[in-house]
Amino acid sequence: MTLIFTIKRMTYNFNEIEAKWQKYWAKNQTFKAENNSVKPKFYVLDMFPYPSGAGLHVGHPLGYIASDIYARYKRHKGFNVLHPQGYDSFGLPAEQYAIQTGQHPAITTAENIKTYRRQLDQIGFSFDWSREVRTSDPSYYKWTQWIFIQLFNSWYNKDADKAEDISTLEKIFISEGNSNVNAVCDADIISFSAEDWNAFDSKKKQQILLQYRLTYLAETEVNWCPALGTVLANDEIVNGVSERGGHPVIRKKMTQWSMRISAYAERLLQGLDKIDWTDSLKESQRNWIGKSVGAAVSFKVLANNENESHAEHVEASHVIDVFTTRPDTIFGVSFMTLAPEHELVSKITTPAQKAEVEAYVLATAKRSERDRMADVKTITGAFTGAYAEHPLTKQPIPVWVGDYVLAGYGTGAVMSVPSGDQRDYDFAKHFNIPIPNIFEGVDISKEAYASKDNVVIANSDFLNGLNYKEATKKAIQELEKLGQGEGKTNYRLRDAVFSRQRYWGEPFPVYYVNGMPQMVDAKHLPIRLPEVEKYLPTETGEPPLGNATVWAWDSVNNKVVSNEFVTLSAVEGSHNGIYPLELNTMPGWAGSSWYFNRYMDPDNTEAFASKEALNYWKDVDLYIGGSEHATGHLLYSRFWQKFLFDKGLVPVDEYAKKLINQGMILGTSAYVDVISLEFIDNEGAYFSSNKFDTLISKRISDFYNKNCKKIQNYFNDESKKEAIIKSLTDEEKENFTYLIKCFDEFAEKFGCKEPSYGLPYRIRPVLLDISLIDEAKNEIRLEKMESALNFTKVDNVIKESDGTFKVKREVEKMSKSKYNVVNPDQICVDYGADSLRLYEMFLGPLEQYKPWNTAGITGVHGFLKKLWKLYVGENGLLVNDTEPSKDSLKTLHKTIKKVQEDIENFSFNTSVSTFMIAVNELTAQKCTSKEILEPLLVLLSPYAPHIAEELWSQLGHKASISTVPFPTFDERHLVESSKNYPISFNGKMRFTLELPMDFNAQQIEEAVMANEKTQEQLQGRTPKKVIIVPGKIVNIVG
């Protein structure tokens, strides 16, 4: 027994060591953070994961390892560190799995969390698990619901520039109506006096208040995804299709809960200046908020009078409101353009133009959003026949309809200044509309002058001779005098849709009385998710919660009851205080918008966190997560934090002082090319041959890609066939004939001789399962292909010239569907968590995207073994009390300096190489001194905590290494007595020369010139100049 134990101690048995210390940390609660401490606080946060069924791959822990190193480093530096972890556990995949299998999402989520926890634990993170949160836990979402109620009970007072309780607004309405209220609210608000207000019935009052609330119910145009059966937020749509699953998305009018984030647009923008986030991230938030400063201008529509070429009567009822960023160019307006969807289009179009305009509007409506986006070059439009009056010149201006104007932005109408805007310019050129030049000395014969720089306004009455800034100011002044315009700031940021037609999300604490939403009293929260039989929409198209038999609110007894009573009581004409509950659930970002505050006091049942805890921890000092959340989570959470701050519920209005985006770790996937038959028929439907696909060699696919046009012509133009064949070389002809043969076979099998549109055949890459590849040879195992991919023609595969069949490799995002994920579990078994941690850091800079290659891990693993050997030899511990050598002290102190600098700069990759250098040097020095080797372990412990703990305890320490003070750097050990000078000739280093450190420039020059190598380089020439930088370099110019 003793012998075995001794042997075990002698070798680096990482599996045993890591299990031992992970158990130790858990048992001793080593990383539990206290809410009161004499130490300064430091809050290190990771973006919490969604626990997917696939478990962790090696890309997930990257950010966690970095934050863990930082957290551990801060503990060594004497801070009280809060480093929590939890789960963003509501979400679509669990629900879709539930739809397929009938398993309750709560069950699969719990299972997934178990897997995640096991995987996280085996990597040795210093999380304080006593503070774990789960967004799907009722004790957590109780407070998500509570915050929702606070938002409902608030409005945004622009004068105070903050959110206030809705009761203050009601008071104003009662005493003076809404004319003096400066609020962020719906656009179509009616104006009313105090008398009006007091005369309104209760429902009317509620409707009006709803238009002011920070979360409100409104019929809005939403992104509806039919395949997912739910609405999606703008940031959940990528390239016109859903982020999850890639399904098409259409615009649809629906009544939905929205969040009035637009109220915070300016503060969200300003707040960016006081937080230390990366520039690129701030930039994307700025773009998303999309602030533009300019003016709102009103153009009166002139009355239709077919008999007069210049209409003179102003029809007061129609006004075209526009927003412009260039009020200085207002005299350059030569036409106006309305979006085809603009409500005035049908009202102002003259009878003569009616047919043309209607046809145009219909044609644009037919085009999908994607078509319109893809085709921005074709200029289309129609003249309405109507004219508007220029507010300053009073001249009539033709009003056009054009689809380059978007209904969804600004007012859906623009004043067109062709000389100053390229789109207006192109439109004017296309329809022969005059292009008046309003810029001094600028040639606009070829293109518009869109710049704001070096502008001198001309042909513009009182604006002549002014620059952009002056003219803008003057123009706005004049418009304000006329009451036809004012300075205005526009934001692109839209209010966020907050309803989802899903099961697995937070239920709203909302029930409906006479169709008006009522909040459940906060003391009755949480409203728990009801049980449902199936997780799909109901037969009548209601969201999944409509399937629940118990889903109504008993407002007398304050509890959720069976919804039979609603129907029953409705029939009897008496509600008995029982009302239907909201059927939508909250979106994924609800729970993640405030979780960082919950970690401060996760078990509180009286508040989402206590005042004491919030005041102690305040904000996150370091937040690490992916950049994909730039315009979603990171914007919404800042919005909620600002709201909570306004309500005095949190002490700071920006919750994350510093934020770092870790780069993605990419996987390598394998592809083969296949020939595929596909076409689009007259109806626009898409067909693909699929199982007629044939595996094809690189040679053929290269040929195809090069000659794509020719092949297309061959199929589309009968007359060219012969000429095309003739133009090919013999080798090309062989490839070509093979391709044609394949295509023809497909066409025959598919029964499709003449596809109606586009290129009927294409080469497309197909992802390969790793099991289909002979990794060593990078070849396909052909025998497995046929059954796996359903190909019909594997036996006909054309091989490469050397008789093999190579696969193509592509580095891309790790994903189960691409068969390129690498699981950390096996790596921990084979090399240990410390090796994994070091290797992930060693791969490259934290923020960079980088490919994963498991083979490289042997480097850091070898380093750990070498390190172990420095401490433990075959006969036991090697460390003793001998005096350290000068060299060893130098090695230690330069390592302290570098590692400390690296951690503070988040340059973790370079510390790993610094450790390697240190161990290589100390091994060469045969260092055994405790004075060196003890502090070295402390330096290493944030990176490789298990081996550090183990060796630390073997050195005789009883307590964990985790709170030992970080070694202090002593410059004296780095002082050198001589310098190995690089000697350059014309800037090129030719040799080096060892000289005493205290030599002055003259002494250095003498020594260098006296050296025979210098004379050899000069070959008798006299140098023109000798540059000496003592302590750095010598450069001889000659």
Place this chain on the structure above:
RNA sequence: GCUCAAGUGGCGGAAUUGGUAGACGCGCCGGAUUCAAAAUCCGGUUCUUCGGAGUGCGGGUUCGAUUCCCGCCUUGAGUACCA
């Protein structure tokens, strides 16, 4: 199109107050050990016509440029008729 990153050996990457380009590791080559293999250890590894050349390309500033300036090219990310 616009905005932001980034381009350095076979690969991941080092070097930013301008001062020895390629640290550290992988891979590869050679050697030691071994019956053999693995593991381990030692040496080599930017290219080269051995003069030199060389950090995406072309200029510039400088005694000296991966680093600073001007003009391009490429890749990645975000965003897009945003008025």
